[in-house]
Amino acid sequence: MTTLPDPRSLVNADYADGSIYSNPDLYDMEMDRIFMHNWIWVAHRSDIPEAGSFITTFVGPHPVVVTRDRKGDVHVMLNRCRHRGATVCENKRGKAASFVCPYHGWAYGLDGALRGVPFQDGYSGQLDKAKYPLVSLRVEEYNGLIFATFDADIMPLDAWLGRAKPWIDLFMKQGAGWPVKTMGEHKFTFPGNWKIQLENTTDAYHFPIVHKSFLDSVDGETQNTFDFVEGEGYVEDLGHGHSVMVMIPELVDLEADLDAPIPERFQELAEGLSKDYPPEQVRRIVRAVGGSGFNLNLFPNLACSMAFFRVLRPLSVTETEIRHIAIGMDGGPKLGNDMRLRLHEHFQGPMGFGSPDDAEAWDRVQRGSLAGRDIAILLNRGLGHEARREDGNLFSDVSAETGMRAAYRQWLAAMTDVTAACSKNEEESMA
Amino acid sequence: MSITLNEAVELVTLEADLLDHGDFTQWLSLYTEDGLYIVPIDPDTEDFEDILNYAYDNAEMRAKRVQRLLGGRAISAAPPARTIRLLARYRMLDTDETTCTLRCAQMLTELRQGRERYYAANVTFDLVRTETGLKIGRKVVRLLTSTEALTAVSYIL
Numbered sequence: 001m002t003t004l005p006d007p008r009s010l011v012n013a014d015y016a017d018g019s020i021y022s023n024p025d026l027y028d029m030e031m032d033r034i035f036m037h038n039w040i041w042v043a044h045r046s047d048i049p050e051a052g053s054f055i056t057t058f059v060g061p062h063p064v065v066v067t068r069d070r071k072g073d074v075h076v077m078l079n080r081c082r083h084r085g086a087t088v089c090e091n092k093r094g095k096a097a098s099f100v101c102p103y104h105g106w107a108y109g110l111d112g113a114l115r116g117v118p119f120q121d122g123y124s125g126q127l128d129k130a131k132y133p134l135v136s137l138r139v140e141e142y143n144g145l146i147f148a149t150f151d152a153d154i155m156p157l158d159a160w161l162g163r164a165k166p167w168i169d170l171f172m173k174q175g176a177g178w179p180v181k182t183m184g185e186h187k188f189t190f191p192g193n194w195k196i197q198l199e200n201t202t203d204a205y206h207f208p209i210v211h212k213s214f215l216d217s218v219d220g221e222t223q224n225t226f227d228f229v230e231g232e233g234y235v236e237d238l239g240h241g242h243s244v245m246v247m248i249p250e251l252v253d254l255e256a257d258l259d260a261p262i263p264e265r266f267q268e269l270a271e272g273l274s275k276d277y278p279p280e281q282v283r284r285i286v287r288a289v290g291g292s293g294f295n296l297n298l299f300p301n302l303a304c305s306m307a308f309f310r311v312l313r314p315l316s317v318t319e320t321e322i323r324h325i326a327i328g329m330d331g332g333p334k335l336g337n338d339m340r341l342r343l344h345e346h347f348q349g350p351m352g353f354g355s356p357d358d359a360e361a362w363d364r365v366q367r368g369s370l371a372g373r374d375i376a377i378l379l380n381r382g383l384g385h386e387a388r389r390e391d392g393n394l395f396s397d398v399s400a401e402t403g404m405r406a407a408y409r410q411w412l413a414a415m416t417d418v419t420a421a422c423s424k425n426e427e428e429s430m431a
Numbered sequence: 432m433s434i435t436l437n438e439a440v441e442l443v444t445l446e447a448d449l450l451d452h453g454d455f456t457q458w459l460s461l462y463t464e465d466g467l468y469i470v471p472i473d474p475d476t477e478d479f480e481d482i483l484n485y486a487y488d489n490a491e492m493r494a495k496r497v498q499r500l501l502g503g504r505a506i507s508a509a510p511p512a513r514t515i516r517l518l519a520r521y522r523m524l525d526t527d528e529t530t531c532t533l534r535c536a537q538m539l540t541e542l543r544q545g546r547e548r549y550y551a552a553n554v555t556f557d558l559v560r561t562e563t564g565l566k567i568g569r570k571v572v573r574l575l576t577s578t579e580a581l582t583a584v585s586y587i588l
């Protein structure tokens with residue numbers, strides 16, 4: 001008989017037990033209670049631009065196919081044949097008219113409907129195809145962000161995102177008037193628990209320490225821009241585990257302050273763009289190329305992080321996959337999009353000047369947190385001067401751990417919500 | 432006379448040796464001023480500029496990368512990973528008096544913090560004969576696992 005860990009004894013308002021990064025039973029509970037009962041980000045609209053477009057990805061540990069059907073509707077379906085369980089698609093992305101299981105040839109439409117079964121006579125008329133579509137998840141979309149969930153009863157996406165929505169709208173201004181599109185991704189793993197990464201996108205405190213070598217590699221003006229730990233920025237709890245960390249307040253609204261001087265490192269871009277665009281438009285594109293001045297953390301797996309999407313996927317209790325998805329202007333100038341790609345390569349990914357140092361720090365947390373027993377992970381930075389805005393949002397200075405506290409509050413709510421908990425774990429614990 | 436296989440192999444072997452022994456400053460001098468060091472993600476593309484890569488380094492970015500490795504301020508590279516790479520299966524795809532394209536295989540083993548990791552790659556060199564000898568005009572490292580999830584690579588492939 002296994003006894004499930006009690007999440008209440010592991011996570012408190014301002015500290016957590018170190019075992020939350022390494023307890024395998026807790027991880028199994030998370031995969032169920034968090035990844036099957038919350039909205040999980042699966043794709044950006046531009047990943048499946050037209051009828052027949054699809055990608056394969058994951059909702060927690062569950063492989064899924066995300067499609068756009070002929071009517072333009074988006075479907076998120078388990079990548080699992082209804083006959084004996086084979087995956088129906090192993091391509092990462094592409095265009096298809098149907099998905100044919102390679103094992104016995106069952107064929108499914110873009111909406112998951114079972115259309116064809118070879119040698120159907122063998123079922124003597126007892127196979128009702130209408131009963132065996134690919135299993136569909138609930139799907140909803142907000143401003144190009146597509147989310148899915150196994151849970152038919154949780155609140156609509158719109159309500160779930162709630163006070164995070166205006167920040168998503170601000171983030172999408174990086175299209176500079178064009179739609180935002182994804183432009184490839186850096187995908188890497190680190191040997192540590194997913195929550196270490198969840199914490200990191202709302203951790204400004206580490207930036208000047210971990211990213212010294214990145215800061216060494218940029219000009220003085222850019223160094224000043226990134227010198228935000230004691231600046232005017234803030235972290236704000238947006239509810240439902242979401243939070244925003246504003247590092248560069250001047251770059252919250254990219255369409256404001258269009259008269260602000262163009263930074264040195266964007267001068268060449270501005271000159272190039274001036275050949276094709278009027279001055280006002282040039283400034284708008286340049287500001288968009290530079291990226292937003294904030295990280296928006298959406299619990300549990302997406303961050304709209306300055307100039308890219310950060311997506312996490314737990315692989316095991318001690319291994320996590322991270323994707324840094326580059327974004328750009330769909331139909332926008334090549335000069336601007338190329339610069340975005342080079343900026344992304346400079347910091348992100350396994351060979352960037354930033355991510356490997358982050359990964360090293362997370363790796364160290366995983367290994368260090370195994371030392372000893374009953375030793376707290378501190379989450380109390382910025383608590384002393386945390387305050388509440390009129391709309392109810394808690395906020396503190398930019399290097400505060402307010403965003404982590406918000407995420408763990410939601411974590412605890414999800415982990416202890418018995419109505420949301422799948423009965424499987426309960427049954428196992430009673431067996 | 433066209434650039435010979437021997438001349439080309441001599442240069443790229445020197446490069447491998449410099450990288451494995453941490454002699455990055457001399458490594459920089461192996462490239463032409465407009466040379467490129469590219470580690471792509473997309474295994475099929477030849478158009479690297481308009482697409483996301485792992486690395487797309489001109490002279491300025493190469494110098495910064497070296498500075499990062501030597502500076503001791505990057506926690507993932509202090510101490511840096513130790514590497515041993517073997518180049519083999521050389522084939523001259525194209526050669527004339529001033530330029531050539533050499534393709535080879537590279538097997539690299541990395542050791543850092545007790546973990547050994549392996550990267551296999553196809554490497555294509557565009558070499559250029561200059562007044563100061565043969566130089567690298569472009570190196571493209573196509574990792575076998577480029578579209579898989581990698582781990583941090585805080586060194587030069």
Ligand code: FES
Nearest residue numbers: 081083084101104
């Ligand atoms: S498992 Fe798919 S057709 Fe049999």
Ligand SMILES: [Fe+2]
Nearest residue numbers: 206207210358
């Ligand atoms: Fe970081």
